[in-house]
Amino acid sequence: MSEEKDTPVTAPAAPSDFIRDIVAGHVAEKRYAGIVTRFPPEPNGYLHIGHAKSICLNFGIARENGGQCHLRMDDTNPTKEDVEYVESIMEDVHWLIDGWADHCLGFKPRGKLPTSQVVNGSEDFIQEAVNPLKSPGADLEPFFASDYFDQIYAYAVALIKKGKAYVCDLSPEDTDKYRGSPDKPGVESPFRNRSIEESLALFERMRAGEFPNGARVLRAKIDMSAPNVWLRDPVLYRIRHSDHHQTGNKWCIYPMYDFAHCLSDYIEGITHSICTLEFEVHRPLYDWILTELGLPRALPHQYEFARLSLGYTVMSKRKLLQLVQEKLVSGWDDPRMPTISGLRRRGVPASALRQFAANIGVTKFNSLTDVAVLEHAIREDLNRKSLRRFAVLRPLKLVLTNIPAGTSVPCEAVNNPEDPAAGTRTLDLTHEVYIDQEDFMEVPPPKYFRLRPGGEVRLKYACIIKCDSVVKDASGNVTELHCTADLETRASGSNTTKKVKGTIQWVSADKAVEAEVRLYDRLFNVAEPDDGDYKRHLNPNSLEIVRAKLEPSLAGVGKEERFQFERLGYFALDPKDSTPEAPVFNRTITLKDTWAKAPGK
RNA sequence: CGGGGUGUAGCUUAGCCUGGUAGAGCGCUACGUUCUGGACGUAGAGGUCGCGAGUUCGAAUCUCGCCACCCCGACCA
Numbered sequence: 099m100s101e102e103k104d105t106p107v108t109a110p111a112a113p114s115d116f117i118r119d120i121v122a123g124h125v126a127e128k129r130y131a132g133i134v135t136r137f138p139p140e141p142n143g144y145l146h147i148g149h150a151k152s153i154c155l156n157f158g159i160a161r162e163n164g165g166q167c168h169l170r171m172d173d174t175n176p177t178k179e180d181v182e183y184v185e186s187i188m189e190d191v192h193w194l195i196d197g198w199a200d201h202c203l204g205f206k207p208r209g210k211l212p213t214s215q216v217v218n219g220s221e222d223f224i225q226e227a228v229n230p231l232k233s234p235g236a237d238l239e240p241f242f243a244s245d246y247f248d249q250i251y252a253y254a255v256a257l258i259k260k261g262k263a264y265v266c267d268l269s270p271e272d273t274d275k276y277r278g279s280p281d282k283p284g285v286e287s288p289f290r291n292r293s294i295e296e297s298l299a300l301f302e303r304m305r306a307g308e309f310p311n312g313a314r315v316l317r318a319k320i321d322m323s324a325p326n327v328w329l330r331d332p333v334l335y336r337i338r339h340s341d342h343h344q345t346g347n348k349w350c351i352y353p354m355y356d357f358a359h360c361l362s363d364y365i366e367g368i369t370h371s372i373c374t375l376e377f378e379v380h381r382p383l384y385d386w387i388l389t390e391l392g393l394p395r396a397l398p399h400q401y402e403f404a405r406l407s408l409g410y411t412v413m414s415k416r417k418l419l420q421l422v423q424e425k426l427v428s429g430w431d432d433p434r435m436p437t438i439s440g441l442r443r444r445g446v447p448a449s450a451l452r453q454f455a456a457n458i459g460v461t462k463f464n465s466l467t468d469v470a471v472l473e474h475a476i477r478e479d480l481n482r483k484s485l486r487r488f489a490v491l492r493p494l495k496l497v498l499t500n501i502p503a504g505t506s507v508p509c510e511a512v513n514n515p516e517d518p519a520a521g522t523r524t525l526d527l528t529h530e531v532y533i534d535q536e537d538f539m540e541v542p543p544p545k546y547f548r549l550r551p552g553g554e555v556r557l558k559y560a561c562i563i564k565c566d567s568v569v570k571d572a573s574g575n576v577t578e579l580h581c582t583a584d585l586e587t588r589a590s591g592s593n594t595t596k597k598v599k600g601t602i603q604w605v606s607a608d609k610a611v612e613a614e615v616r617l618y619d620r621l622f623n624v625a626e627p628d629d630g631d632y633k634r635h636l637n638p639n640s641l642e643i644v645r646a647k648l649e650p651s652l653a654g655v656g657k658e659e660r661f662q663f664e665r666l667g668y669f670a671l672d673p674k675d676s677t678p679e680a681p682v683f684n685r686t687i688t689l690k691d692t693w694a695k696a697p698g699k
Numbered sequence: 700c701g702g703g704g705u706g707u708a709g710c711u712u713a714g715c716c717u718g719g720u721a722g723a724g725c726g727c728u729a730c731g732u733u734c735u736g737g738a739c740g741u742a743g744a745g746g747u748c749g750c751g752a753g754u755u756c757g758a759a760u761c762u763c764g765c766c767a768c769c770c771c772g773a774c775c776a
């Protein structure tokens with residue numbers, strides 16, 4: 099305890115985890131010239147909060163070690179990928195690392211391909227990184243695995259020449275059968291021992307487009323009886339007669355993930371190739387390919403960590419895509435989606451996501467993170483920087499009978515109690531104001547602090563009011579409250595010490611701004627919806643739209659601004675649907691609400 | 700019956716390498732401050748460190764054996 103006194107209070111706890119420990123060890127022993135990581139999404143969907151964890155890990159390690167993190171599109175399967183996704187990925191990554199790790203971002207000049215050099219008689223390929231901040235004005239783009247198709251092809255040829263790969267004519271079905279099962283060894287392909295020359299010629303013809311999809315593949319020659327099924331002569335190249343979003347119609351054979359990934363890492367000079375646990379069993383193959391090729395430079399190594407699982411949502415791209423395609427949500431960026439674009443649109447700051455990532459840590463343990471952890475990170479972030487404003491979501495008219503119509507009482511309100519520098523603003527108390535319907539109950543439950551017939555409550559920053567009478571319509575609904583204001587209980591009044599149990603927000607009726615407010619809740623109503631039929635757990639109340647009354651200062655605000663609507667939650671303009679004429683606010687998150695949990699409420 | 704991993708409070712985790720019977724954050728409870736049922740402050744509940752042996756004066760940490768759970772049999776990534 100006492101030795102902590104030298105630590106500055108402002109120093110954020112340095113993140114530490116088993117991967118960072120490994121990297122730190124390598125740095126200490128000067129194993130690499132520099133630390134280079136990479137974030138390699140496949141452009142077949144939008145990035146989600148699980149990817150955010152990976153981005154924070156990979157870019158975090160780069161920035162903590164003065165290294166680089168390459169953004170690379172892992173685009174080796176043209177039938178599943180699309181440029182729409184590469185664009186969204188770039189936007190999401192930029193947004194998440196902006197001002198934090200953008201100085202570590204590894205990009206490359208647009209269109210640039212790897213350079214080649216001969217080392218010890220064999221050809222070596224290198225693709226170097228350029229940082230956008232250090233090369234202002236340069237036309238840059240992310241790395242693409244597809245940029246290395248020529249090189250990967252050359253490596254495949256080299257493997258064939260070493261007798262370590264062969265062209266196999268087995269059908270996909272037979273390949274499957276020959277592979278055996280986890281507990282039964284596989285059977286060698288009848289094509290396994292064909293000559294190097296024949297494989298070379300066949301592979302060349304595969305490239306030339308002489309065979310249909312599925313007719314032949316290139317396979318590594320490893321061990322069909324290996325206990326690890328990924329070592330049973332895995333497919334390296336397959337025929338796919340389809341255009342690629344980056345390379346067009348240049349290729350009709352495409353490398354598999356396992357072959358392309360380790361080589362892409364090597365070509366880019368990656369030192370630490372960090373991925374999720376399910377790739378753990380691929381690591382021997384990753385290492386096999388690189389070592390069999392006898393590559394001259396330092397080899398990258400793969401490290402695995404547990405992917406993020408979050409309560410009350412689903413994380414698989416397939417399910418998220420399904421929600422989008424079946425219009426169960428408005429799109430990938432629907433504010434209820436766990437996508438980075440959805441969270442951003444909802445109003446979650448990038449800094450909150452980064453803090454969340456730091457809080458959950460990195461381990462190899464498959465765990466389910468409580469949404470409360472995410473929610474806490476968001477609230478903590480927003481609490482510090484949000485301007486406080488008054489808004490009434492479900493308006494109930496309140497007539498202050500002793501304040502004449504046409505007059506107003508100015509009230510000074512603080513903009514952010516967490517930040518005195520945010521200053522104050524003036525609210526006008528008038529004859530008619532709105533309060534929230536929920537802040538009045540005719541027959542309140544015990545411990546209800548707010549307004550009731552004959553009761554008193556404080557209108558925040560104004561004064562205490564007393565409810566004298568309740569006006570109802572023909573069907574018995576409360577339509578209006580008549581109250582008297584005790585102006586002496588204002589901050590400037592003579593009775594400032596009077597206490598009431600409840601304080602509520604209000605909006606002057608004649609100066610109110612009207613806006614649509616979208617109240618978002620969790621997308622699923624159970625913590626683990628992913629039980630086979632996840633759609634049955636969709637929360638039917640995940641979106642409620644209300645017409646709200648806002649205080650005048652909320653007119654014409656910017657889309658980047660964050661607000662706390664007092665007592666309600668954090669809100670921001672919807673960046674897509676909001677217009678100056680018809681503002682739309684999204685509720686990013688409610689305030690923590692202990693009253694909501696009260697029994698009997 | 701194969702291979703690869705993982706097990707520390709309700710949840711996420713630190714500690715394990717270099718043994719001295721556990722610390723944090725979230726969540727929860729109570730009290731206090733407050734013109735947000737927020738925020739802040741204080742106090743507190745909650746852990747047979749998966750189980751069982753062994754080594755040791757002493758084991759969450761070292762050894763062995765078990766158990767549970769996750770991943771692997773796409774020409775997906």
